[in-house]
Amino acid sequence: MTTATRTEELKALAEKASAELADATALEALRWTAETFGDDFIVASNMQDAVLIDLATKVKSDVDILFLETGYHFAETIGTRDAVATVYPDVKIVNAAAEQTVAQQDAEYGPKLHERDPNLCCHLRKVVPLRKTLSNYSAWVTGVRRVDAPTRANTPIVTWDDRNGLVKVNPIAPWTDDEFNAYIDEHGILQNPLVGEGYLSIGCAPCTAKVAPGADPRSGRWAGKSKAECGLHA
Numbered sequence: 001m002t003t004a005t006r007t008e009e010l011k012a013l014a015e016k017a018s019a020e021l022a023d024a025t026a027l028e029a030l031r032w033t034a035e036t037f038g039d040d041f042i043v044a045s046n047m048q049d050a051v052l053i054d055l056a057t058k059v060k061s062d063v064d065i066l067f068l069e070t071g072y073h074f075a076e077t078i079g080t081r082d083a084v085a086t087v088y089p090d091v092k093i094v095n096a097a098a099e100q101t102v103a104q105q106d107a108e109y110g111p112k113l114h115e116r117d118p119n120l121c122c123h124l125r126k127v128v129p130l131r132k133t134l135s136n137y138s139a140w141v142t143g144v145r146r147v148d149a150p151t152r153a154n155t156p157i158v159t160w161d162d163r164n165g166l167v168k169v170n171p172i173a174p175w176t177d178d179e180f181n182a183y184i185d186e187h188g189i190l191q192n193p194l195v196g197e198g199y200l201s202i203g204c205a206p207c208t209a210k211v212a213p214g215a216d217p218r219s220g221r222w223a224g225k226s227k228a229e230c231g232l233h234a
Contacts, residue, residue: 007165010138014160014167021158026055029157029171033139034059041139041169042066042094044130047073047080048202050190051183052143052172053088062090066133066140069095070125071102072114072204080192087190096129114206118222125204131164139167145175148201149216 013036021029033041042064043056056063067081085093098105105113105124114121134140146155161168172180184191194202198210200217211220 010167011160014158017158017167018156022156024157024171026171026175027058029169030056030059030141032158033141033169033171034063037137037139037167039064040137041141041167042134042137043141044068045084045143046202047077047084048192048195049184050080050084050087051180052141053084053091054187054189055171056141057088057091061088062092064137065091065093066130067093067095068126068129069097070204071098072125072206074192074194074202074205074208076192076194077202080190083190094133096133098125098129100124112206114204118207134164134166137166139169140164141169141171143172144170145180146173147175147177 017032017036021032024032043052044066045053047067053063053065056065065084081093085091100108105121109120110116113124140161144152144155146153155170155173157170157173159168159170175183183189192199192202199208199220200211201221202208203221207222209220211217
């Protein structure tokens with residue numbers, strides 16, 4: 001089968017599933033993903049919490065977990081990743097690193113690229129390694145929710161990711177904050193300790209700030225800059 005033929009088949013599959021699973025629960029969407037793709041999908045996590053990981057392991061205990069190792073993470077985020085590996089011993093954490101270390105990037109582009117050109121920094125340290133890792137799979141699962149930001153308000157449960165060339169599943173897209181927090185409380189889910197300190201949308205340390213009470217959770221990302229997304233879910 002040629003790459004073009006495979007791509008067309010996956011596109012058709014995504015289009016059909018988008019309609020059939022438009023009102024699916026998170027577990028229904030994940031069960032469909034596991035039954036359809038077997039080992040050929042990966043679950044992305046920024047290690048803000050393990051909600052999506054916990055849900056995914058209910059349908060596939062040894063699921064692959066994608067973590068973008070940008071070199072700029074908070075120590076608490078790395079600690080959460082390591083805790084996930086302990087709590088869910090069967091999962092395989094795939095650490096996707098940028099082609100350059102932070103020091104190498106600084107040498108080529110100058111220090112603190114994230115301050116001068118955050119879009120380029122995100123591209124080098126997130127978008128490129130994500131695309132490279134996803135090229136090994138036919139589908140990926142994300143924790144994107146419609147309430148996260150206006151840019152995500154129309155997120156479908158299943159869609160075709162044209163940028164990365166694979167099926168994208170967003171099983172908790174419809175969840176409200178109350179539903180999300182209730183799942184954490186009811187199931188004792190791991191959560192990055194920074195959340196309790198006011199960091200409600202956690203990314204790289206230099207570009208993440210605490211969120212003011214009542215403010216948009218993503219207002220703490222790239223504060224003061226005209227940037228709302230890192231490019232992973234454009």
